[in-house]
Amino acid sequence: MKKATIHEIAKALNIDSSTVSRALNNNSRVAKKTKEKVFNKAKELGYKPNLLASNLRKNRSNTIGVVVPRISRYFFSTIIAGIEEVAFKEGFNVVISQSLEQVKREKKIMDNFVSNRVDGVLMSIAWESNDFQHLQNLEGLGIPLVFLDRHPASLESCNKVIIDxxxxxxxxxxxxxxxxxxxxxxxxxxxxxxxxxxxxxxxxxxxxxxxxxxxxxxxxxxxxxxxxxxxxxxxxxxxxxxxxxxxxxxxxxxxxxxxxxxxxxxxxxxxxxxxxxxxxxxxxxxxxxxxxxxxFGAEMGKKACELLIQNIKHQKDDPFQYQTIILSPKLxxxxxxxxxxxxxxx
CATH class of the missing domain: 3.40.50.2300 (Response regulator)
Incomplete structure (x- = not known):
């Protein structure tokens, strides 16, 4: 079934497509009565907004990249569960990848994240990782990064959420x-x-x-x-x-x-x-x-995701404010x- 467009809504209501666009974005310049007509017609025609185009206009993808060594490890799966819980509430999608402890794979994942314009990255480094240039490059590209659990000691200026x-x-x-x-x-x-x-x-x-x-x-x-x-x-x-x-x-x-x-x-x-x-x-x-x-893997995932989204949202006003959050373990x-x-x- 063909998706309805803004232009079809405008034609059905005999108004400009720009007015439809503003109404759908709840712009104050559009009268309340007109907004109601637009929303009703959009619902009738089965209109779905093009989120990709909207996000590109805002220079944001609303996507977070996550890299863990192995998804099969229970600890990392609980971290992912915590991340997804927070991301969903905040309206972010999550793309999950695993390095399988290989630095070559880790670098390739980072390249893919950058190419797909993720808004931020959460990661636990691979065993093989000893050169972190591919991670330092993220900051220069305006992509916030938060480490979970495993983190490089050589990167003093970084965000991380760790257990004591x-x-x-x-x-x-x-x-x-x-x-x-x-x-x-x-x-x-x-x-x-x-x-x-x-x-x-x-x-x-x-x-x-x-x-x-x-x-x-x-x-x-x-x-x-x-x-x-x-x-x-x-x-x-x-x-x-x-x-x-x-x-x-x-x-x-x-x-x-x-x-x-x-x-x-x-x-x-x-x-x-x-x-x-x-x-x-x-x-x-x-x-x-x-x-x-x-x-406390789930708690670690939640805290890290909250910290990352905070960086994403406030990046232009106060970029890259580094924090270390240390959770207390329990015997x-x-x-x-x-x-x-x-x-x-x-």
Missing amino acids: DYKGACEAVDHLIKSGCKKIAHFAGPQFLEIYKSRLKGYSDTLKKNKLKSEPKLIVASHLMKDDGFNIMRDLLEKHPDIDGVFSANDEAAVGAIKFLKKIGKKVPEDISIVGFSNDPLSEVVEPPLTTVDQ IERESSRGVIERRIN
Whole structure:
């Protein structure tokens, strides 16, 4: 069915198309009675406004570009849910892409966003990202950028919404120590990413604060997949059979460790207590359920989207006012560590 145009409405009412256009835009120069006639006729003819043309006249697309490493990761999917909730309320469309941890793909996505005239970008950087010129170029093009969770340390002047990774790690390790653990290993993430640096520092500082030795041989960095956790746990126990606690920088690797411990007959938490990070749904269904740190992904997505839209709307008046919003994590205690003190004392 052919869409009606402004010109057809004008012809039906025997008025100028410019008057129809002004009426549809609720211009004060058009009389109320004329507006009513135009709106009624537009409804009758099934007229739909050309939003693309309207946005181009306003030099805005009402579109936000979102880049995350992997949509399949629960944490990033909750971030996206938070973004879409705010964007929908504010009248923005969302275009979602995933870098798959590849900087080449990340750069291509940015080129596509620029070509399609997005109004702003929300992103969590890929593991491979070490040159951020493609992101710095956005500012020169007048496109605001807000980082979520993963952010480049080299870009001091930027907007970002992050979790307090250091605090979350401190609470996780402190919990293990209070549960009676004396020799705690750390499954670290790639150390070129700030979030994993902060989690490692929280681990090391909390051990030191409690007068426990931070041993480099008990710190193993990986991509934190389930297989990584399985293999790291196996290798560490071969060399250090007295390990009684593990702080993993994510839940997936922690679940891999539990899988290995079950295979060799070790009990969690009686023999080894384990704490993860992110509060993935997997952490609740694994046996025993995993103690973890909640990152509040949906809240992070909402805050980041609000900050971006604020930049988009006020860009001409007060451009690029950089902010850092830090959310507080929460330790979720479950059976992979809960009650260990009581069991060991008794």
